[in-house]
Amino acid sequence: MIYLLPLLSVILGYGMALILKPSNKKSLKLLLAFSGAFLLSLTVMHLLPEVYESSLHGHEGHDHGHEHGHNHIIGIYIMAGIVFQIILEYFSKGAEHGHVHSSPHDHDHGHSHSMPWLLFISLCIHALLEGMPVSHHHDLAWGIAIHHFPIAIILTAFFINSGLNKTAIFLFMIAFAAMTPLGTLASGQLHFISHYYTEISAIVVGILFHISSTIIFESSEGHKFNLAKLLVIILGVVMAYFL
Numbered sequence: 001m002i003y004l005l006p007l008l009s010v011i012l013g014y015g016m017a018l019i020l021k022p023s024n025k026k027s028l029k030l031l032l033a034f035s036g037a038f039l040l041s042l043t044v045m046h047l048l049p050e051v052y053e054s055s056l057h058g059h060e061g062h063d064h065g066h067e068h069g070h071n072h073i074i075g076i077y078i079m080a081g082i083v084f085q086i087i088l089e090y091f092s093k094g095a096e097h098g099h100v101h102s103s104p105h106d107h108d109h110g111h112s113h114s115m116p117w118l119l120f121i122s123l124c125i126h127a128l129l130e131g132m133p134v135s136h137h138h139d140l141a142w143g144i145a146i147h148h149f150p151i152a153i154i155l156t157a158f159f160i161n162s163g164l165n166k167t168a169i170f171l172f173m174i175a176f177a178a179m180t181p182l183g184t185l186a187s188g189q190l191h192f193i194s195h196y197y198t199e200i201s202a203i204v205v206g207i208l209f210h211i212s213s214t215i216i217f218e219s220s221e222g223h224k225f226n227l228a229k230l231l232v233i234i235l236g237v238v239m240a241y242f243l
Contacts, residue, residue, distance in 0.1 A: 001138075001141070002134050002141040002181075003181040003184060003185065005142060006127075006131065006134075006141060006144045006148055006177070006181060007178065007181050009145035009146070009152065009177075010152040010173060010176055011173070012152070013148065013151070013152025013156065014152050014169075014170075014173040014177075017154075017155075017156030017160070028150055028153065028154065030228055030229060031232075032150050032215050032218075033215065033216060033229045033232050033236075034146070034232040034235060034236045035146045035212075036097070036147075036216040036233075036236070037212070037234075037237055037240075038147070039147045039211070039212040039215075039236075040209070040212035040213060040216065041240030041241065042137075042140055042142075042143040042240045042243065043143075043208040043209060045240060045241060046137055046240075047140065047204070050136070050137070051198060054198045055073075074198070077199050077203050077206070078202050078206040078209070079206060080203055081203035081206020081207045081209070081210070082207070082209060083206075084203065085126070085210040085211060088122045088125060088126055089122075091121070092118070092122035092123050092126070093119060095119060095123055095151070095154075095155060096151065097211050097214050097215040098150055098154040116162075116164075120175070123179075124175060124176060124179045126207065127148075127176055127179035127180045127183070128179045128180070128186075129203070129204055130144050130180055130183060130207065130208070131179065131180035131184040131185075131187070132183045132184065132186070132193065132200050132204060134180070134183070134184040135184050135185075135188040136187075136201075139243040141184075142243060144180055148177075155176075156169060187200075
């Protein structure tokens with residue numbers, strides 16, 4: 001199930017974009033706001049405490065000063081995750097949080113059918129890393145699935161509008177869908193990743209912090225108070241609490 005959820009959510013989003021061709025940006029923004037709140041809550045309530053706890057367990061027997069120092073190191077890994085995500089977004093143009101804009105080249109026929117490789121690679125790295133803590137935190141599979149669903153709709157619509165051919169779009173979305181389960185599988189099977197699981201998880205916490213908070217802030221139109229948005233954010237927090 002933990003492998004299927006993130007995979008199916010992307011395929012479902014891709015299918016919806018093809019069939020329904022959604023143009024209602026407001027409902028997509030609400031879905032994004034919900035997914036951002038849900039993901040942020042899962043990170044804060046489940047993943048973050050576990051990262052600090054496992055870092056302390058790994059250093060039991062040390063004095064308090066050592067523990068305090070190791071907490072600082074975990075904090076550095078979290079900040080490294082935030083910085084790494086900012087770098088990834090430079091290449092992906094913010095596609096991780098549904099923020100893709102058509103570039104001037106998208107409407108230039110010389111470029112319209114070429115694969116956006118930087119976007120593709122950075123999104124795949126992002127999705128692969130997101131999947132790694134899922135092997136220990138099965139609840140996170142729901143968070144990532146809900147997060148990837150509106151992203152898949154927005155990405156597919158963006159590629160169609162860019163004039164990318166249907167085969168390229170299909171292959172892009174299938175590869176993107178496979179990355180999170182691949183990260184989960186690698187985390188559970190590869191000794192190197194399981195050995196550095198706490199550090200990798202801390203980096204992923206930073207990535208998820210940045211993305212989910214960006215989604216919440218960006219989904220507000222000109223920072224106006226929006227009751228519907230506030231309600232879906234509260235719903236996301238409540239659902240994450242009960243997971």
